[in-house]
Amino acid sequence: MATAATSVLPELDAEALARWRAGGGRVIELMSMARELGPVAGFRIGERKVVLVTGAAQVQQVLAKQPDDYVKRGHRVKPLLGDGLLCAAGEPWRRQRKLLQPQFTVRGIRAYEPQIRAGVAAAAARWQEAARSGEVREIDADLRYFSLDVIWRSLTAHPLDQETHRRLVAASEGFAAIPAFAPATGDTTLDFTEANEQVDRVAERAIALAGEAEEPGLVQVLLRAAAELPDHTERLVRDELMTLVVAGYETTATALSWLFLLLDAHPEQRTWALAAGPAGSAERTAAIRALVDETLRLYPVAWLMPRYAAEDGELDGLPIEAGTTVLLSPYLTHRDPQLWPEPEEFRPQRFLDAERRPAPGAYFPFGLGPRACLGAQFAVREMVLLLEELLPAYRAEITEAPAETAYRLTVHPDGPVRAVLHAEGE
Numbered sequence: 001m002a003t004a005a006t007s008v009l010p011e012l013d014a015e016a017l018a019r020w021r022a023g024g025g026r027v028i029e030l031m032s033m034a035r036e037l038g039p040v041a042g043f044r045i046g047e048r049k050v051v052l053v054t055g056a057a058q059v060q061q062v063l064a065k066q067p068d069d070y071v072k073r074g075h076r077v078k079p080l081l082g083d084g085l086l087c088a089a090g091e092p093w094r095r096q097r098k099l100l101q102p103q104f105t106v107r108g109i110r111a112y113e114p115q116i117r118a119g120v121a122a123a124a125a126r127w128q129e130a131a132r133s134g135e136v137r138e139i140d141a142d143l144r145y146f147s148l149d150v151i152w153r154s155l156t157a158h159p160l161d162q163e164t165h166r167r168l169v170a171a172s173e174g175f176a177a178i179p180a181f182a183p184a185t186g187d188t189t190l191d192f193t194e195a196n197e198q199v200d201r202v203a204e205r206a207i208a209l210a211g212e213a214e215e216p217g218l219v220q221v222l223l224r225a226a227a228e229l230p231d232h233t234e235r236l237v238r239d240e241l242m243t244l245v246v247a248g249y250e251t252t253a254t255a256l257s258w259l260f261l262l263l264d265a266h267p268e269q270r271t272w273a274l275a276a277g278p279a280g281s282a283e284r285t286a287a288i289r290a291l292v293d294e295t296l297r298l299y300p301v302a303w304l305m306p307r308y309a310a311e312d313g314e315l316d317g318l319p320i321e322a323g324t325t326v327l328l329s330p331y332l333t334h335r336d337p338q339l340w341p342e343p344e345e346f347r348p349q350r351f352l353d354a355e356r357r358p359a360p361g362a363y364f365p366f367g368l369g370p371r372a373c374l375g376a377q378f379a380v381r382e383m384v385l386l387l388e389e390l391l392p393a394y395r396a397e398i399t400e401a402p403a404e405t406a407y408r409l410t411v412h413p414d415g416p417v418r419a420v421l422h423a424e425g426e
Contacts (some may be wrong), residue, residue: 031332032072033111040316049324051315054332056339058316060361067382070307070326072371074364077246077409079192080171083236084243092231096240097374099225099232103218103376109381111216112154116382119150122159124389127426131423136399139260140417148227150382151248155241156209157217164205168245171198202245203238215245218244226332244375249380251301251366258299258384261417264347267380269348274392286352288387292380293363294348297340300365302373303411330364332413340385395422 002159033225053062071089078087084180085096092387102108123146130151148168149160210219222240225232265272273291277283307326335343339362340350348354374377402415 005054018400019182022115034187035398036338040318042318044378045325050327051318051320051324052329052332053328054329054336055314055316055359056333056359058361059328059333060368061315063305063364063367064361064369067213067369067371069310069313072306073308081246082239084239084241086243086247087239090200094237094405095229095231097370098241099229100221100374103221104378107378109378112218112378113283113381113385114154115157115217117383119153119382120180120386120389122146124384124393127390127394128423130305131394131421134420136418136420138416139419139421140257140413141397143256143260144249145251146386147252147256147382148245150252152206153217155244156190156206156247156377157220158209164202167198167202167205168249171195171202172319175320187328197243200238203241206241207237210403220284224240247373247375248379249412251373251375252383254301254410255292255295255299255379256383257413257417259295259383259387260396260419261398261401261413262295262298263291264396264419266284266346267395269346269396270391273348278311279388279392285384285388287348288391288399289380290348290351291387292383293351294346295404296365297363298333298346301369301410303331304329305367326363327387331362333362336362394426395424396420397422 039058040052041052041054043052053059073089081087083092085093085100086098093351103112119190123142126142126145127137145160148165152160154157191398206219207223209216210223219241221239222232222237226234226237251272269291273284273287276287307328309320309324309326310323311322312320315326320326334340338344339359361368364372366376366379396418396419398417400416400418402413402417404414406412408412
């Protein structure tokens with residue numbers, strides 16, 4: 001990969017490799033590389049050849065137009081999620097996607113809306129009590145509980161119980177240890193024994209509850225597949241179940257934590273969204289959806305998406321050798337001033353401007369193309385429903401916010417988000 005790009009960029013040194021493994025990902029350095037060298041930049045990390053793709057057209061090329069040329073090679077969470085949809089590839093992935101796809105269409109999500117609304121009501125009740133008492137809340141913990149509660153209700157038709165919550169929090173420590181991108185040189189093998197034990201117990205609990213449920217849930221869809229399809233083993237049911245929990249939990253909880261931090265810094269945006277229309281109106285819903293979209297622009301949960309060149313090729317004039325790591329970063333693309341005016345500003349109104357729609361490939365918080373996140377519409381729907389309930393009723397006054405951002409498997413506030421909740425009327 002002898003190109004001008006690779007000759008300009010130095011090889012990342014041992015200290016940089018350590019930072020990659022620690023989770024920092026050298027985001028600022030990568031952003032500088034992209035801005036100096038353009039939408040496609042080649043460099044090395046140890047012996048690994050890497051191409052960073054940040055241009056909208058090039059992102060679209062890799063993820064949407066040539067997904068068979070730039071493929072996933074396993075996944076960083078495979079030690080915990082096994083062969084679930086997030087980690088599967090090839091024909092097994094196609095079969096699993098086909099099975100679950102109908103559950104996450106607009107029509108499919110409608111069937112789970114009562115469960116989402118029940119989770120919203122439970123979260124609102126917790127905030128009502130907190131506002132009454134005046135206690136300082138770790139609202140990020142509240143939002144994680146809400147997210148887990150909703151996905152658990154959707155899976156089993158039962159509310160989240162404390163024992164399951166405890167096990168999922170313990171398992172999440174395993175996910176938190178996974179880096180965003182693991183260099184080929186000098187990786188330390190992580191021990192997921194404890195996390196896997198917790199995941200297995202949770203899966204057993206979900207399957208047992210699904211057998212007791214009077215209303216259908218996602219677990220029943222998986223169990224029917226296991227009974228009817230020879231390739232859908234009991235182990236795959238476990239892997240799919242936990243993939244749905246993890247994917248649904250991380251996206252929603254992290255995005256909501258960022259959103260409340262942003263609204264604390266920009267209270268005028270909360271006022272704007274509530275003034276867009278009366279409760280329940282299409283105008284208010286659209287404004288709240290814009291809050292969510294803008295939050296995901298600034299803090300896309302899956303901030304780094306590795307792909308691998310399946311064969312020799314070329315991207316935007318840069319030769320790509322088979323086996324080259326191709327990194328796509330919504331975090332970097334979403335902050336490109338060529339694509340987004342004033343990219344560091346929190347301006348949800350940009351998503352309601354019909355004359356300035358983002359170019360294809362400029363906005364992909366849930367990925368693009370055939371491997372885009374299956375649960376994207378579900379995640380956005382539950383966030384909007386929660387915010388329609390909480391924003392008019394409560395103002396979260398942040399009393400303690402993390403000073404740092406953690407760039408690991410997800411991009412999240414590096415510490416608790418504490419707030420006092422103030423009850424407010426419309």
